Each structure stands twice: as C-alpha cells, then as structure tokens.
Amino acid sequence: MKILLVEDDIALSDALAASLKQAGVLVxxxxxxxxxxxxxxxxxxxxxxxxxxxxxxxxxxxxxxxxERGIELPVLVLTARDRWSDKAAGFSAGADDYVTKPFETGEILFRLRALVRRSHGHAHPVLRLGELSLDTHTGSLTLTGRPIALSAQEQRLISYLLHAAPRIVSRSELSEHVYDRDQAPDSNVIDVQISRLRRKLGHGCIETVRGQGYRLTEGD
Incomplete structure (x- = not known):
C-alpha cells in the first residue's frame, strides 16, 4: 500500500509516517x-x-x-475538528472516512487498509484465492493453512496482486504501487522478486502474461 500523507504539522506528519512505514506502508x-x-x-x-x-x-x-477532476482515490480525513458540521463538510466534499485528533496510529492503519481493500471490491479483511489467504490486518500470508515467511517487499507485492486478482497487473503498475518512487526498480528487480515468490508459493501461482504483466491464479 502506498499513501500520500497531507499534513502541515511537520512533527505529527513525520511521526505518523514513521509508524506507518514500520507497518510496511509506503508513505x-x-x-x-x-x-x-x-x-x-x-x-x-x-x-x-x-x-x-x-x-x-x-x-x-x-x-x-x-x-471534480474525477480523482477517485480513497481519502481519509484527519483533523482536530470534531463538530458534526465539519465532518459533514468533509464527507460532502468526497471523503471516504474521518478520524479526529488525537488518534491512535493503529486506527489510521486499520482504516486505511479497509479503504484500500474496499476500493478493490473486497469487503472481508481476509483475502483468499484458492488455498492462498492474506489477513490484511496483520499482513500474514498462509498457503493451505501454512504460514509463509515473506520479506517486506515480497509482502507488498503479493498483497497488491491479491487485491487486484484476477486482473492482470502491469510492471509499471507494480512499480507505482509497491515501490517507493525514489527507489523505483528496473524490470530485473521485479522479475527476481516474482521468482522468489513463486518458489515460496508454487510456480503456478503467479502467471506471467506476455506483454501485459502478472496475474495471481489459484495455482496448480
């Protein structure tokens, strides 16, 4: 998950960004x-x-x-204003959720995960495809009930592919959503990390669609 944090309180912004990054979110x-x-x-x-x-x-x-420009990104409003009129104004402008300060970072994280999950059409916090299961709250991945150990980057990759399944995800889309823009990978890096995931999940789990990208399948 890659988010944009818009907050003019630099100390608050830095603290929240650090906590979210520790949880595996690109900020x-x-x-x-x-x-x-x-x-x-x-x-x-x-x-x-x-x-x-x-x-x-x-x-x-x-x-x-x-x-008005047609930008449909999920937006979580974060503010010290707690009057109903302020909340109503935020929702009327197009907000998807609303959290007042002070807040717990964990709440922000749970709400963001829910917003992103629902934006992909998933209501349940556990995403499943065949025998593959991802708990979006904890980030834990299991295959046939067996936990799969992943690096932070592998977790972001499989999470994005699961959210998008069964849609084909292009290399550029993976690069934009899974990697920091200051550390954008070349194609070889993506290939290597996809190869590592295949070894852990089974080679039939991630399909390469020539000229288009990757698609998560139910495997063999």
Missing amino acids: EQSFDGRSADYLIDTETYDAVVLDLGLPDGDGTRWLGEWR
Whole structure:
C-alpha cells in the first residue's frame, strides 16, 4: 500500500509516517494542498490521508477539486475538528472516512487498509484465492493453512496482486504501487522478486502474461 500523507504539522506528519512505514506502508509526505495536488496529478497512490487545516486552503476545498477532476482515490480525513458540521463538510466534499485528533496510529492503519481493500471490491479483511489467504490486518500470508515467511517487499507485492486478482497487473503498475518512487526498480528487480515468490508459493501461482504483466491464479 502506498499513501500520500497531507499534513502541515511537520512533527505529527513525520511521526505518523514513521509508524506507518514500520507497518510496511509506503508513505510520501506533503505539507500543503498545492504540493499534494501536484503529487496526485503526477504520482500513483492507493489512498490519501488529508488534514483539513492546511496553510493554503481548507482540505475540503482541495478534496472537492480532486473529486471534480474525477480523482477517485480513497481519502481519509484527519483533523482536530470534531463538530458534526465539519465532518459533514468533509464527507460532502468526497471523503471516504474521518478520524479526529488525537488518534491512535493503529486506527489510521486499520482504516486505511479497509479503504484500500474496499476500493478493490473486497469487503472481508481476509483475502483468499484458492488455498492462498492474506489477513490484511496483520499482513500474514498462509498457503493451505501454512504460514509463509515473506520479506517486506515480497509482502507488498503479493498483497497488491491479491487485491487486484484476477486482473492482470502491469510492471509499471507494480512499480507505482509497491515501490517507493525514489527507489523505483528496473524490470530485473521485479522479475527476481516474482521468482522468489513463486518458489515460496508454487510456480503456478503467479502467471506471467506476455506483454501485459502478472496475474495471481489459484495455482496448480
């Protein structure tokens, strides 16, 4: 999961970003609406965490503009405002969820995972394909009930493929959603990591579709 965190309180933003990264989330930070607007137009994210009290305009204004442009990214509003009228304004502008400060980082993480999961059409927190099962709350992967040990990068790869299944996922899409933009991999790196996953899951589990990308299947 790759998110954009839009929060002008630098200390709060850094602390939340560090906690989310420790949980395996890729986080890019923005401290005002204008830079967030640029990043949303030029980069790819799975969700946005948006503060309402930004220095260059209320967050609802930026959110409303994104929705008018057809940007359908899940947006979690994060703010100190707890009046119903403020919440209503956020939802009316296009927010998908709302958390007031102070908050627990764990709550942000659970809500983000739920938003991303539902954006892919999954209601249940455990994703299953054949004998493969991923608990999106804990990040644990099992195959026929047996836990599979994964590196952080492998976990992000299989998680994205499972969320997208049975759709084919291109190399560029994997690169945009699974890797940090400052450490974008070349094709060989993706091939190596897909190969490692195949050894752990069985070679029939991840199909290479020539000229298109990869697709997760139920295996042999």
